[in-house]
Amino acid sequence: MKIALFATCIVDGMYPEVAQATVTILRRLGHEVTFPSGQACCGQMHINSGKFEQAEPVINNHVRAFTSTEWDVAVAPSASCVASLGHQQPMVARRMGNEALATAAADVAGRTYELSQLLTDVLGVTDAAADLGSYFPHSVTYHPSCHGMRLLRLGDRQSDLIRSVEDIEFIELPLADACCGFGGTFSVKNPEVSSAMLADKARTIQATGAEVCTGGDASCLLHIGGGLSRFQRTGRFEGTPDVTAVHVKETSATDIGGDHTEHLTAVVGADDDDHLTAGEHGTSPAEPSQMQSGLRVGASTVHLARILASTKEDPLRVQSEGATVSGGSLR
Amino acid sequence: MTFLGMPLLRSKHTDVNDLPGGQGNIVEDESFATVSHKHLSNQQLRNNIGHATSTIRDKRSGVVAELDDWEELREAGSRAKNQVMANLPEYLEEFEANFTAAGGIIHWARDADEANAIVTELVEANAPVLETGRREVIKVKSMATQEIGLNEHLETQGIDAFETDLAELIVQLGDDKPSHILVPAIHRNRDEIRQIFMDKMPDAGELTNDPAVLAEAARRHLREKFLTTKVAVSGANFGIADTGTLGVVESEGNGRMCLTLPETLITVMGIEKLLPSFSDLEVFLQLLPRSSTGERMNPYTSFWTGKTPGDGPQNVHLVILDNGRTRALADEHGRTALNCIRCSACMNVCPVYERTGGHAYGSTYPGPIGAILSPLLTGVETEENGSLPYASSLCGACYDVCPVKINIPEILVHLRNEDVEANHSPVSSQLDTALTGASWMMGDGKRMAAAEKGLPLAHAVSGGKSMNSLPGIAGAWTSSRDIPGLPEKSFRQLWAEDEDRDEDRDENGEDET
Numbered sequence: 035m036k037i038a039l040f041a042t043c044i045v046d047g048m049y050p051e052v053a054q055a056t057v058t059i060l061r062r063l064g065h066e067v068t069f070p071s072g073q074a075c076c077g078q079m080h081i082n083s084g085k086f087e088q089a090e091p092v093i094n095n096h097v098r099a100f101t102s103t104e105w106d107v108a109v110a111p112s113a114s115c116v117a118s119l120g121h122q123q124p125m126v127a128r129r130m131g132n133e134a135l136a137t138a139a140a141d142v143a144g145r146t147y148e149l150s151q152l153l154t155d156v157l158g159v160t161d162a163a164a165d166l167g168s169y170f171p172h173s174v175t176y177h178p179s180c181h182g183m184r185l186l187r188l189g190d191r192q193s194d195l196i197r198s199v200e201d202i203e204f205i206e207l208p209l210a211d212a213c214c215g216f217g218g219t220f221s222v223k224n225p226e227v228s229s230a231m232l233a234d235k236a237r238t239i240q241a242t243g244a245e246v247c248t249g250g251d252a253s254c255l256l257h258i259g260g261g262l263s264r265f266q267r268t269g270r271f272e273g274t275p276d277v278t279a280v281h282v283k284e285t286s287a288t289d290i291g292g293d294h295t296e297h298l299t300a301v302v303g304a305d306d307d308d309h310l311t312a313g314e315h316g317t318s319p320a321e322p323s324q325m326q327s328g329l330r331v332g333a334s335t336v337h338l339a340r341i342l343a344s345t346k347e348d349p350l351r352v353q354s355e356g357a358t359v360s361g362g363s364l365r
Numbered sequence: 366m367t368f369l370g371m372p373l374l375r376s377k378h379t380d381v382n383d384l385p386g387g388q389g390n391i392v393e394d395e396s397f398a399t400v401s402h403k404h405l406s407n408q409q410l411r412n413n414i415g416h417a418t419s420t421i422r423d424k425r426s427g428v429v430a431e432l433d434d435w436e437e438l439r440e441a442g443s444r445a446k447n448q449v450m451a452n453l454p455e456y457l458e459e460f461e462a463n464f465t466a467a468g469g470i471i472h473w474a475r476d477a478d479e480a481n482a483i484v485t486e487l488v489e490a491n492a493p494v495l496e497t498g499r500r501e502v503i504k505v506k507s508m509a510t511q512e513i514g515l516n517e518h519l520e521t522q523g524i525d526a527f528e529t530d531l532a533e534l535i536v537q538l539g540d541d542k543p544s545h546i547l548v549p550a551i552h553r554n555r556d557e558i559r560q561i562f563m564d565k566m567p568d569a570g571e572l573t574n575d576p577a578v579l580a581e582a583a584r585r586h587l588r589e590k591f592l593t594t595k596v597a598v599s600g601a602n603f604g605i606a607d608t609g610t611l612g613v614v615e616s617e618g619n620g621r622m623c624l625t626l627p628e629t630l631i632t633v634m635g636i637e638k639l640l641p642s643f644s645d646l647e648v649f650l651q652l653l654p655r656s657s658t659g660e661r662m663n664p665y666t667s668f669w670t671g672k673t674p675g676d677g678p679q680n681v682h683l684v685i686l687d688n689g690r691t692r693a694l695a696d697e698h699g700r701t702a703l704n705c706i707r708c709s710a711c712m713n714v715c716p717v718y719e720r721t722g723g724h725a726y727g728s729t730y731p732g733p734i735g736a737i738l739s740p741l742l743t744g745v746e747t748e749e750n751g752s753l754p755y756a757s758s759l760c761g762a763c764y765d766v767c768p769v770k771i772n773i774p775e776i777l778v779h780l781r782n783e784d785v786e787a788n789h790s791p792v793s794s795q796l797d798t799a800l801t802g803a804s805w806m807m808g809d810g811k812r813m814a815a816a817e818k819g820l821p822l823a824h825a826v827s828g829g830k831s832m833n834s835l836p837g838i839a840g841a842w843t844s845s846r847d848i849p850g851l852p853e854k855s856f857r858q859l860w861a862e863d864e865d866r867d868e869d870r871d872e873n874g875e876d877e878t
């Protein structure tokens with residue numbers, strides 16, 4: 035199959051290795067990859083900032099780039115950008131009175147898949163170890179990004195692929211479906227609320243003890259990694275009052291077979307006993323958070339394409355093996 | 366009787382901005398970013414709200430999962446409401462005819478002031494002046510009367526309005542504002558409540574912070590009022606057009622008492638509360654309790670159609686309120702916000718609400734629905750209501766749970782666009798400039814490629830190191846997050862280099878092994 039790669043602006047400019055990993059995976063499956071050269075961005079950044087007029091040329095550019103070359107399906111290593119193509123581009127084009135662009139955008143969007151969607155639904159990959167030779171002998175936790183979950187309805191596609199990587203240790207992230215607080219310009223328009231959300235996401239990731247946190251959207255991973263890195267450098271959360279209601283506890287359960295399993299469970303807010311204690315309008319957390327008590331260096335974020343591309347012959351290295359981590363992102 | 370005429374209704378020729386906006390408690394007076402600052406540092410608030418919302422979230426998803434036709438129910442709910450909005454004048458007239466035929470009296474109020482004046486006049490005509498020199502009314506929890514600031518207005522007119530819902534009572538006695546539409550005192554804990562009761566209930570005596578003791582104190586305090594007060598004021602969850610019936614759904618039974626014991630009943634209802642027919646309740650009485658309290662059925666559901674001789678209030682009034690709803694209805698991209706049945710599911714799942722609480726939204730309507738409804742009712746130019754649509758990371762959790770399928774994220778983005786066209790806030794100018802530049806660059810892949818040619822230089826200058834403190838708008842990012850060092854080359858450059866290599870190889874006749 036001839037597959038057109040939509041790298042997305044953030045991967046193109048910040049994380050070229052994620053696009054390279056995507057190409058590697060697809061070639062490994064025997065497909066031809068093309069890169070429509072005129073591509074830039076899906077326009078989401080402008081649309082979500084309410085700048086429909088400025089988004090129109092960006093949408094137009096995307097449609098021009100992807101209609102001027104021949105391909106069977108297109109793929110992007112980002113659920114958010116793929117969702118924007120289908121959910122936002124036609125809407126904005128129509129709002130700008132550009133019906134032709136709306137139709138063309140919907141057509142391109144209809145043939146563009148998020149990476150795990152393409153691998154699972156179109157290319158029939160069910161076992162990353164068997165089908166792709168994926169190998170990553172490390173502990174990994176996974177953040178399912180909002181737009182993948184709620185706009186593309188990816189369900190377990192991403193996590194199933196990650197779980198099927200050879201020798202991976204998959205650790206469930208408590209409160210995984212909570213937003214990391216990025217939200218594009220939300221992070222700069224309401225930086226404190228965004229940082230408060232990020233701090234809780236970082237707390238739960240740290241509590242898993244996983245070496246890396248993966249996911250399918252470079253933008254969320256950039257944000258989460260940035261928070262992890264800042265915490266590891268300074269030992270505290272910044273940019274927002276140091277308050278949280280999220281506490282991660284370890285619980286163990288015994289199943290019917292008599293096996294003990296350890297789980298991480300997040301408790302949000304005061305439980306009933308705490309409710310009885312007098313309210314304190316202070317700024318310090320009720321108890322030291324996991325992160326404050328157990329400062330641990332090493333957690334970083336990495337896009338799932340790179341884990342899927344990692345093999346025994348050419349493994350992706352983590353920080354403890356000498357890899358560079360920059361701004362919380364694994365290079 | 367006060368007839369103030371039908372509210373203005375949607376016409377194809379009116380621009381939404383020509384329509385009057387609503388007034389009252391639907392206005393954010395400082396920007397959301399500013400107000401949220403102080404709430405973010407409140408540990409008590411964060412604990413209480415975190416605990417309550419996560420509990421109710423779990424309950425909700427549990428009872429929703431029991432129904433295999435939940436999605437069909439949502440679809441049916443959304444369709445019924447859309448039908449009402451598309452034919453609102455006809456449904457309002459049908460409702461008026463049926464309610465009036467059953468002996469009820471209808472008053473139309475264009476805005477908060479008119480509604481407050483009508484209610485005041487009705488109370489003056491029907492509630493006696495007590496020894497204190499003041500009049501009294503009892504109230505059932507109602508969003509519409511909070512929106513118009515009815516209690517505050519009545520107070521200035523010599524009328525004391527007593528809230529009878531437990532949580533509303535706590536809020537009222539504490540001289541406070543509700544912070545959640547369903548659990549108004551969500552920000553208070555038991556000790557605070559005990560203190561409020563001991564300070565404000567004359568006969569309460571010594572109390573403990575045991576919920577049963579507190580509830581009993583409230584019950585004693587209220588029972589007396591139910592039996593002696595002549596006039597009650599309520600809201601309505603539904604107005605049924607084909608029968609002229611009003612309905613209130615509640616948990617504590619205080620509503621049932623208010624709706625049946627007094628001689629005069631005055632209800633304030635927004636024009637959007639109508640449902641076409643009684644049979645639509647089949648859908649809504651499943652959607653509402655499961656979405657709001659996570660219950661299969663709410664404990665008390667009361668319906669009345671005008672008056673019933675020999676049973677309940679014999680003097681029954683309804684004030685039908687516009688207060689900006691016609692304005693919201695005229696906005697074709699925002700009007701589905703009027704479909705809201707005030708279940709509060711959207712705020713219970715909202716990660717922003719969970720951290721800032723309801724007061725940060727400056728309105729009777731907090732959380733995701735408030736972030737769209739307040740600016741739709743007033744227009745984005747009103748005070749800081751233009752900042753509300755930005756109070757969201759667009760994570761989409763609200764849309765997923767909304768029982769009437771209001772696409773809140775899409776309306777938020779629409780209202781941001783309205784804000785961009787109406788307000789040009791100097792605070793965001795740096796971001797605006799950056800986005801304008803990005804639009805020019807990303808409007809053409811060639812320009813983007815040219816810009817990326819700067820990467821090797823930027824990489825060299827920064828040493829490929831992470832960026833931890835940047836000036837200006839980028840500083841809002843680096844206030845809490847580091848940024849990875851720039852890569853040496855963009856993917857576009859790497860790809861082009863690979864292609865060149867491949868071409869060279871082809872030209873040199875090497876085979877690809």
Ligand code: SF4
Pocket residue numbers: 656704705706707708709710711712734763766767768769770771
């Ligand atoms: S917008 Fe939807 S979820 Fe939110 S309160 Fe209204 S009906 Fe409920």
